[in-house]
Amino acid sequence: MVERRFAPGEVVVRREILRGEVWFGCPTICVEDSPDLLALYLPPGAEFGFPTDGVFPCGRHPWEMAxxxxxxxxxxxxxxxxxxxxxxxxxxxGPQRDFAGWYFNLQDPLRRTPIGVDTLDHELDLWWGADDDRYVWKDVEIFAQRLVEGRYPGMADAIRGEGDRIAALLDAGQRWWDPAWAQWQPDPAWSAPRLPAGWATVPIR
Structure with a gap:
């Protein structure tokens, strides 16, 4: 099946799928969609969506609870x-929109849908601040708690392995992204998008 590509400026709905249910959604804006890269921008004011229908065995999304x-x-x-x-x-x-750093967000590989992409955030991350000499791990204890809660059944080793792989690449001085993105500016004509009607009922990939 040939998957559609998104045009620059098009709204791309990013959903999180937890244990077979839509758990969260937000509208992003496509910056680039090429064979090697999908760049999505989450602008200030983009709304968060939390479905009401579902079993939610691991509870409601933390952002909803907060x-x-x-x-x-x-x-x-x-x-x-x-x-x-x-x-x-x-x-x-800051007020001048200074570059703050790179955030390596562990998540399910993206799966495309007719309205956007499906994934699941894995909680465990790495952060490399703009003025820092080295990266740091983030949310290690929270990730361990999520495993106890059953959020990632059978996935713990793979998630840790992906984090270790990223850390090894960084330790080796490898950069698989273009550092020029640090100076990227959004189109000033872009406004905060809304979630489209029926976003939570689009079939899960």
């Missing part, structure tokens, strides 16, 4: 290579 209803602060850019179980996220900070 009362988060939209993305705040600067937007973030998410860089994905086909088949990889992580994204390289770009963050900015």
């Amino acid at each position: 009362g988060h209803r939209s993305w705040s602060g600067h937007g973030k850019l998410m860089l994905h290579r086909p088949g990889e179980a992580h994204s390289v996220d770009v963050f900015w900070t």
